[in-house]
Amino acid sequence: MAIEIESLAKRYGRFEALAGVSLSVKSGGVFGLLGPNGAGKSTLVKSLLTLVRPSRCQGTLLGRPIGHRATLAKVGYLPEHARFPDYLTGRQIVRMSAGLSQMARKLALAREEMLLERVGMATRADDVYRHYSKGMRQRIGIAQALIHDPQLVFLDEPTDGVDPQGRVEIRRMIEEMKAEGRTVFVNSHLLDEVEQVADEVAILCGGRMVERGRTADLTRREVSFVVRSQGPLPFELKAAFEKEGWLVGADSIEVRGEAAEVVQPVIDALRARNVSIREIRESRRSLEQVFLEAVNRKEEA
Numbered sequence: 019m020a021i022e023i024e025s026l027a028k029r030y031g032r033f034e035a036l037a038g039v040s041l042s043v044k045s046g047g048v049f050g051l052l053g054p055n056g057a058g059k060s061t062l063v064k065s066l067l068t069l070v071r072p073s074r075c076q077g078t079l080l081g082r083p084i085g086h087r088a089t090l091a092k093v094g095y096l097p098e099h100a101r102f103p104d105y106l107t108g109r110q111i112v113r114m115s116a117g118l119s120q121m122a123r124k125l126a127l128a129r130e131e132m133l134l135e136r137v138g139m140a141t142r143a144d145d146v147y148r149h150y151s152k153g154m155r156q157r158i159g160i161a162q163a164l165i166h167d168p169q170l171v172f173l174d175e176p177t178d179g180v181d182p183q184g185r186v187e188i189r190r191m192i193e194e195m196k197a198e199g200r201t202v203f204v205n206s207h208l209l210d211e212v213e214q215v216a217d218e219v220a221i222l223c224g225g226r227m228v229e230r231g232r233t234a235d236l237t238r239r240e241v242s243f244v245v246r247s248q249g250p251l252p253f254e255l256k257a258a259f260e261k262e263g264w265l266v267g268a269d270s271i272e273v274r275g276e277a278a279e280v281v282q283p284v285i286d287a288l289r290a291r292n293v294s295i296r297e298i299r300e301s302r303r304s305l306e307q308v309f310l311e312a313v314n315r316k317e318e319a
């Protein structure tokens with residue numbers, strides 16, 4: 019396991035930011051921590067990195083107790099709203115991170131070149147940080163997080179404020195990190211993005227974990243098929259379909275089930291009545307629905 023935590027709690031004064039969160043993240047792959055603003059995502063990551071002092075914390079990072087210095091050296095971090103000294107160039111920021119990691123100079127230089135190239139900053143690496151766009155700042159932030167070849171990388175809202183093209187590229191970088199065998203832990207409130215990149219997700223809300231699982235399983239749980247007819251459905255057919263417990267609209271029938279065969283009886287019945295079929299499509303619960311349902315359940319509780 020890359021991360022195992024049990025009952026992680028954090029209070030800021032009287033405010034409970036994390037109320038006993040347990041979580042395990044296996045090595046290799048992308049883990050997405052989702053949650054609305056203020057859910058406690060950043061606090062969780064900062065607790066694991068010992069940047070805030072949790073009120074209660076038990077667990078391991080890369081197999082060693084949280085806070086172990088040798089382990090922290092194997093961890094990369096892109097903070098949310100990262101701010102680096104704005105008079106430094108991108109290259110100097112990456113170099114500064116290499117220095118903090120006490121890397122051998124030759125190795126650091128080789129990785130610096132490779133990473134600046136990979137994040138698309140090779141030609142702008144010698145411009146000063148304050149002249150960079152938000153997207154360029156995030157790219158440099160990612161390069162500095164990876165310079166010491168970490169096994170585990172925390173990216174806190176990596177695409178925040180980045181334009182659509184930049185987002186696609188950051189997603190590609192995350193996929194490359196995964197392909198290299200790293201464990202990538204992404205904090206985000208951008209559900210569709212996490213859906214595309216994470217193997218597993220957890221949803222944090224009000225300092226509590228309200229849902230977790232493999233991304234595919236969470237979205238597969240409620241697959242249905244929708245059949246649309248050309249023109250309105252005949253009355254008797256509607257009644258017959260409703261009797262089956264299917265969701266019937268003016269020109270549509272929705273049948274729950276994972277495999278396409280579940281719609282066969284609908285197709286047969288429509289054909290028998292010479293009703294033409296306009297379309298058949300699969301409807302899958304999006305991660306956004308999973309997220310909203312989990313958050314609503316939490317609020318109702």
Ligand SMILES: Nc1ncnc2c1ncn2[C@@H]1O[C@H](COP(=O)(O)OP(=O)(O)OP(=O)(O)O)[C@@H](O)[C@H]1O
Nearest residue numbers: 030035053054055056057058059060061062098207
């Ligand atoms: N240093 C602090 N002092 C007091 N309260 C804090 C502090 N840091 C965070 N909080 C509060 O703890 C809660 C969780 O904050 P956190 O930043 O972890 O949430 P988040 O899920 O990362 O949200 P966002 O996506 O908005 O960054 C929020 O209500 C926040 O106001």
